[in-house]
Amino acid sequence: MISEREIMMPVLKGEIGQSNFLAGVDRPDYDEMTRCTHCGMCLQFCPTYRVLGLEADSPRGRIYQMRAVAEGRALVDEDFAEHMYVCLACRACETACPAHLHYGSLVEAARGQIEARRSQPWGERLLRFLIFAQLFPYPARIRLLAGLMRLYQISGLRAFARFLPGRLARLEPMMPTLKGDFFPARDQVYPARGVKQYRVALFNGCIMPVAFGPSNAATVKVLTENGCEVVVPSAQTCCGAIDLHAGERDLGREVARRNIQAFERLNVDAVIINAAGCGVALKEYGDLLHEDPAFVARAQAFAAKVKDVNEFLANIGFRAPTAALPMRVTYQDPCHLVHGQNIRLQPRQLLQSIPGLELVEMAGADRCCGSAGIYNITQTDLSMEILDEKMEHVRRTGATAIVSANPGCMLQMQIGCRRAGIDAQVYHVVDLLAKAYNLEQSN
Amino acid sequence: MDISQILLELQALLSPRGVLHRPEDVLLYEYDGALDRAKPDFVVFPRTTADVQAVVRLANRANIPFMPRGAGTGLSGGAVPIEGGIVIVFTRMNRILQLDIPNLQAIVQPGVINLDITQAVASQGYYFVPDPSSQRACTIGGNVAENSGGPHCLAYGVTANHVLGLEVVLPDGEVVWLGGRTQDVPGYDLRGLFIGSEGTMGIVTQVVVRLTHVPETVKTVLAVFETIEDASNAVSDIIASGYIPAALEMMDNLAIQAVEASRSSGYPTDAGAVLLIDIEGFAEGIPEQLSHITAMCQQNHARTVHEAKTAQEREKLWSGRKGAFGAMGAISPSYYVQDGVIPRTRLPEVLRKIAAVSQKYGFRIANVFHAGDGNLHPLILFDERDPAQIRAVVKAGSEILQACVDAGGSISGEHGIGVEKREDMALLFGPEDLIAQRQVKEAFNPTGLCNPAKVLPIAKACYEVGARHRRLPNILKEEHDLSHLGDDPHGS
Numbered sequence: 057m058i059s060e061r062e063i064m065m066p067v068l069k070g071e072i073g074q075s076n077f078l079a080g081v082d083r084p085d086y087d088e089m090t091r092c093t094h095c096g097m098c099l100q101f102c103p104t105y106r107v108l109g110l111e112a113d114s115p116r117g118r119i120y121q122m123r124a125v126a127e128g129r130a131l132v133d134e135d136f137a138e139h140m141y142v143c144l145a146c147r148a149c150e151t152a153c154p155a156h157l158h159y160g161s162l163v164e165a166a167r168g169q170i171e172a173r174r175s176q177p178w179g180e181r182l183l184r185f186l187i188f189a190q191l192f193p194y195p196a197r198i199r200l201l202a203g204l205m206r207l208y209q210i211s212g213l214r215a216f217a218r219f220l221p222g223r224l225a226r227l228e229p230m231m232p233t234l235k236g237d238f239f240p241a242r243d244q245v246y247p248a249r250g251v252k253q254y255r256v257a258l259f260n261g262c263i264m265p266v267a268f269g270p271s272n273a274a275t276v277k278v279l280t281e282n283g284c285e286v287v288v289p290s291a292q293t294c295c296g297a298i299d300l301h302a303g304e305r306d307l308g309r310e311v312a313r314r315n316i317q318a319f320e321r322l323n324v325d326a327v328i329i330n331a332a333g334c335g336v337a338l339k340e341y342g343d344l345l346h347e348d349p350a351f352v353a354r355a356q357a358f359a360a361k362v363k364d365v366n367e368f369l370a371n372i373g374f375r376a377p378t379a380a381l382p383m384r385v386t387y388q389d390p391c392h393l394v395h396g397q398n399i400r401l402q403p404r405q406l407l408q409s410i411p412g413l414e415l416v417e418m419a420g421a422d423r424c425c426g427s428a429g430i431y432n433i434t435q436t437d438l439s440m441e442i443l444d445e446k447m448e449h450v451r452r453t454g455a456t457a458i459v460s461a462n463p464g465c466m467l468q469m470q471i472g473c474r475r476a477g478i479d480a481q482v483y484h485v486v487d488l489l490a491k492a493y494n495l496e497q498s499n
Numbered sequence: 500m501d502i503s504q505i506l507l508e509l510q511a512l513l514s515p516r517g518v519l520h521r522p523e524d525v526l527l528y529e530y531d532g533a534l535d536r537a538k539p540d541f542v543v544f545p546r547t548t549a550d551v552q553a554v555v556r557l558a559n560r561a562n563i564p565f566m567p568r569g570a571g572t573g574l575s576g577g578a579v580p581i582e583g584g585i586v587i588v589f590t591r592m593n594r595i596l597q598l599d600i601p602n603l604q605a606i607v608q609p610g611v612i613n614l615d616i617t618q619a620v621a622s623q624g625y626y627f628v629p630d631p632s633s634q635r636a637c638t639i640g641g642n643v644a645e646n647s648g649g650p651h652c653l654a655y656g657v658t659a660n661h662v663l664g665l666e667v668v669l670p671d672g673e674v675v676w677l678g679g680r681t682q683d684v685p686g687y688d689l690r691g692l693f694i695g696s697e698g699t700m701g702i703v704t705q706v707v708v709r710l711t712h713v714p715e716t717v718k719t720v721l722a723v724f725e726t727i728e729d730a731s732n733a734v735s736d737i738i739a740s741g742y743i744p745a746a747l748e749m750m751d752n753l754a755i756q757a758v759e760a761s762r763s764s765g766y767p768t769d770a771g772a773v774l775l776i777d778i779e780g781f782a783e784g785i786p787e788q789l790s791h792i793t794a795m796c797q798q799n800h801a802r803t804v805h806e807a808k809t810a811q812e813r814e815k816l817w818s819g820r821k822g823a824f825g826a827m828g829a830i831s832p833s834y835y836v837q838d839g840v841i842p843r844t845r846l847p848e849v850l851r852k853i854a855a856v857s858q859k860y861g862f863r864i865a866n867v868f869h870a871g872d873g874n875l876h877p878l879i880l881f882d883e884r885d886p887a888q889i890r891a892v893v894k895a896g897s898e899i900l901q902a903c904v905d906a907g908g909s910i911s912g913e914h915g916i917g918v919e920k921r922e923d924m925a926l927l928f929g930p931e932d933l934i935a936q937r938q939v940k941e942a943f944n945p946t947g948l949c950n951p952a953k954v955l956p957i958a959k960a961c962y963e964v965g966a967r968h969r970r971l972p973n974i975l976k977e978e979h980d981l982s983h984l985g986d987d988p989h990g991s
C-alpha cells in the first residue's frame with residue numbers, strides 16, 4: 057500500500073501568489089531563495105540568531121521572509137525591514153551553508169526593495185541623501201569632515217559630550233579617534249624596491265585613508281617591498297558598499313561605473329584593496345552591473361583584477377621579513393574576508409612569517425565583531441552585546457595587539473578595548489609586516 | 500477561552516517578549532528541515548521548567564494543541580504544528596546546568612546544541628558521542644525525541660545509549676523524572692520508552708547525558724570504488740570479519756557529485772562510490788586494524804585506499820559527508836530524504852530497486868548511507884515549486900520504503916516518523932500493532948493535545964486518537980486578507 061498522503065505546503069494548496077516585491081527594482085532572486093531547504097545548518101553561525109534566538113533574525117528565517125514576500129504571503133513592511141537591517145550582512149551563513157547559498161546578494165536586494173518603497177520622514181531622507189549621494193562619493197569631502205572631527209577631538213570639546221542628547225551621547229564613544237595622518241589619492245606612483253615584477257593600483261577606500269592613513273602607507277610599503285610598482289589613481293571614489301548595504305542600489309551602480317573608468321586605463325596586473333568590505337563590493341561589480349550592457353564586460357574585467365592585499369601577497373609568494381617583532385597578537389577575521397572572499401589562511405600566513413611574533417587564536421575568531429559597516433550606529437545595543445562577547449575571547453588570549461584587515465573591524469576593536477578596559481593596540485596585518493620590513497632596513 | 504484571552508494569559512506567564520502571535524512572526528515556525536508546513540497560532544519561549552508547565556496547563560484548559568520544538572532541523576516534519584496551537588521553542592533554555600566530569604555526566608537544558616556539549620568538555624578530553632550530521636545545529640531535546648544517531652553510532656550506540664535521565668513535563672502538566680543519574684534504574688525503563696517518542700509523550704526540560712573519553716587515536720580512511728556493488732561487498736566483508744570500525748559511511752556517485760559541486764572535500768567525482776571509515780582506539784591496535792580494513796577494500800577492487808594525513812584532511816573528508824544533504828542544493832532545488840534500514844547483505848538488491856524507482860518517476864536519486872548499520876538515506880531530487888512533483892515524490896519515497904520493508908528492514912533508522920512517514924507505518928505494522936502503539940501513546944497523552952497528528956497513521960480513522968480538541972480560527976486570515984492561502988492543513 058503506497059502512501060497517497062499529500063504533503064502540506066502552501067504551494068500545493070494555494071499556488072504561489074503575486075510577488076509583493078516591486079518590479080523595476082532589483083528583486084531578491086527567487087530561484088536562489090528556493091534553494092534553501094531550511095535545514096538550519098547556518099543557525100548557530102549567525103551572530104544575531106545566537107543573541108536573539110528568533111527564527112526571524114536567523115539566515116533561514118530571513119530567507120523565508122523574503123520567500124513569503126515573493127510568494128505574496130507577506131508584505132514589505134516595517135517588520136520585514138527591521139529583520140533585514142538587524143542582519144549584519146556578515147555572510148557567516150554563506151560559509152556555513154552546505155548548499156552554498158548566496159545570502160549576501162539576497163539581503164542586499166531585499167534592502168533595495170525596502171528603500172525603494174520607503175517614504176521616509178524628510179529628515180532621514182535628507183540625511184541619507186547627504187551621506188550617500190553627497191559625502192561618500194567624494195573623498196575630499198570625507199577628508200574635510202574627518203578634519204572637522206579631528207578638530208572637535210583635539211579641541212577638548214569631547215569633554216562636553218555628556219551633554220549631548222540621548223542617542224547622540226551613546227554614539228559619541230564610537231567616533232574613531234583620528235590622528236590627522238590622512239592618505240589622499242593623488243595619482244602618486246611608488247616605484248618597486250629592487251626588480252619590478254608587477255604593476256598594481258591601490259584602491260584607497262574612504263574610511264581607510266582618514267581613519268587609518270598609515271595602514272594605506274603600509275600597504276604601499278609591503279607591495280613595493282615585494283616587487284610591485286604601485287599607483288594610486290585620484291579619479292577613484294567610494295567602492296559603493298556603504299550604499300549597497302543600505303539598499304541604495306542605483307547610487308552603488310553609479311560609483312561602480314566611476315571606479316571602473318578610473319582603473320581600467322591604468323594597465324595594471326591587479327587592483328589591490330586592504331579593506332575587506334570594499335573588496336567584496338569590488339569583486340561583485342560584475343553582478344551589480346549585469347543589466348548594463350555598456351558596462352557588464354568592463355565590470356567583469358575589473359572585478360577579476362581585484363585582489364585583497366593578503367590574498368595578493370600570499371599568491372605571489374611574498375618575502376618574509378628578517379627583523380623580529382617580539383609580540384603576542386590575536387587575529388580577528390573580518391567577515392567580508394573570511395566569509396565574503398574565503399580568505400582565512402593568508403593573513404595568518406603573513407603574520408606568522410614575522411620572526412618573533414606569536415599568533416594566539418581566540419575562540420570564534422571568524423565570528424562577526426558586531427561592526428558590520430554602519431551596524432554599530434544603526435543597531436547599537438545588539439552590536440555592543442556581540443562585541444562584549446568577542447572582547448572576552450580576546451582577553452583570554454592575553455594578546456597585547458589585535459590584528460584585523462578591515463577598517464570597520466579595526467574601529468570596532470578599538471571601541472571594544474575601551475569598553476572592556478583591555479590595553480591592546482589595534483593593527484592591520486600590513487602595519488606589522490611593514491613595521492618588520494622597516495625595522496630590518498634600519499638595522 | 501477565546502484567542503485574545505489565551506494570548507493575554509501567555510503574555511502574563513512569559514512576558515510579552517516571550518510570546519509571538521502576529522502572522523508574519525508565527526509564519527517562521529511553519530517549517531522544519533522536511534517538506535510539510537503548517538502555521539502555529541502562538542510561539543512561546545520558556546526559560547524554566549515552570550514556564551513550560553504553566554504553558555502546558557494553559558493549553559489544556561484552553562483545549563488547544565501544543566508541541567515542543569528545538570532547532571527545527573528534523574527531517575520528518577516532527578516540529579511542524581499540523582493542527583496549529585502553541586509551539587514551545589527552546590532557544591532560551593540552552594544552558595549547560597552542570598558538568599560532572601568525575602562521574603562522566605552533564606545536566607543540560609533541552610535547547611543546548613548537540614555540538615556545544617562536546618565543545619564544553621573537549622579540552623578535558625571528553626565528548627558526547629551521538630553525532631548526527633546536523634550536530635552543529637540540532638538540540639539535545641530534538642535528539643532525545645528522535646533518538647538520533649550519527650556516523651559514530653555504529654560502534655557506540657545512538658542517543659538512547661548516552662542519555663541517563665530526563666526531566667519531563669507530561670502532557671497534563673505534571674513534572675516527572677524518568678531514569679536518573681545511574682545507568683540502570685529499577686522498574687520499567689520509562690526513559691527508554693520516552694526516547695524516540697517524537698514529542699508525543701511530553702516535553703523534555705532537562706537531560707542527564709553521558710560523557711565519553713575521546714579515543715586515544717583516530718584514523719580516517721577514504722576508499723574509492725568503481726561500482727557501488729564493490730563498495731557494498733567491502734562493507735559486508737569488513738563487518739563479517741568482526742572488526743567494527745567507529746564509523747563506516749558510503750556515498751554513491753551522484754552524492755559525490757553534489758558534495759564536490761558545493762564545496763570540494765577531496766572525493767573523486769568519477770568514482771562509483773566511496774567509503775569513509777574511521778578507526779579508533781589505542782595507538783598500538785591501529786596499524787593492524789588499518790591494514791586489515793585496507794585489505795578488505797582491496798580484495799573488493801578498491802581503486803585507492805587513502806589515509807588522511809592531517810587533522811585538517813580528516814575534517815575535510817568528514818565535512819563532505821556531514822554536508823551531503825545540504826549539498827544537494829548545489830544540484831537540485833529540493834530533496835526528499837528517506838531513512839530506510841535494511842540488512843546489510845541485501846544492499847545491492849535494494850539499490851537496484853531504488854534505481855528502478857528513479858527510472859519510473861524520472862527523479863534523480865543520490866544515496867548516502869550509514870553503511871555499517873544498513874541505514875540508507877536515498878535523497879530524491881525534485882523541485883518543490885511544482886505541485887505535481889511533490890505528489891510524485893511522496894509516492895516514490897513510499898516505494899523505496901516498501902522495498903526496504905520487503906527486504907526485511909524498516910522505514911526509519913533515525914529521522915523519525917513525524918508527519919511525513921506517518922502513513923508509511925502501515926507498511927510495517929498491522930492494525931493490532933498500531934492499536935497497541937496508540938494505547939501506549941494514550942497512556943501518556945490521553946487528550947492527544949501534545950504534538951497531534953504525528954507518528955501513527957490517521958488515514959484509517961480507527962488508529963486516530965480522535966480530534967477531540969478544537970482548532971483555533973486562523974488569526975492570519977483575519978488580520979491580513981491572505982485567505983487564498985487555504986492554510987487549514989486538513990483542507991476539511
Ligand SMILES: Cc1cc2nc3c(=O)[nH]c(=O)nc-3n(C[C@H](O)[C@H](O)[C@H](O)COP(=O)(O)OP(=O)(O)OC[C@H]3O[C@@H](n4cnc5c(N)ncnc54)[C@H](O)[C@@H]3O)c2cc1C
Pocket residue numbers: 095096097531532566567568569570571572573574576577578589609630631632633636637638639640641642643644645646647648649650697698699701702703704824825913914950
Ligand atoms: C542536514 C541534516 C542532517 C541530518 N543528519 C542526521 C543524522 O545524521 N542523524 C540523525 O539522527 N538525524 C539527522 N538529522 C535530523 C535532525 O537533525 C535530528 O532529528 C535532530 O535530532 C532534530 O533536532 P532539532 O533540535 O532540530 O529538533 P526539531 O526538528 O525542532 O524537533 C524534532 C522533534 O523533536 C521534538 N522535540 C524537540 N524538542 C523537544 C523537547 N524538548 N522535548 C520533547 N520533544 C522535543 C519535536 O516536537 C519534534 O517532534 C539531520 C537533519 C538535517 C537537516
Ligand code: SF4
Pocket residue numbers: 101102103104105114115118142143144145146147148149150159
Ligand atoms: S549575514 Fe550574518 S547576520 Fe546576516 S543572516 Fe547571515 S550570519 Fe546572520
Ligand code: SF4
Pocket residue numbers: 091092093094095096097098099115116119149152153154155156157825828
Ligand atoms: S544552511 Fe543554507 S540551506 Fe540550510 S537553512 Fe541555512 S541558508 Fe538554508
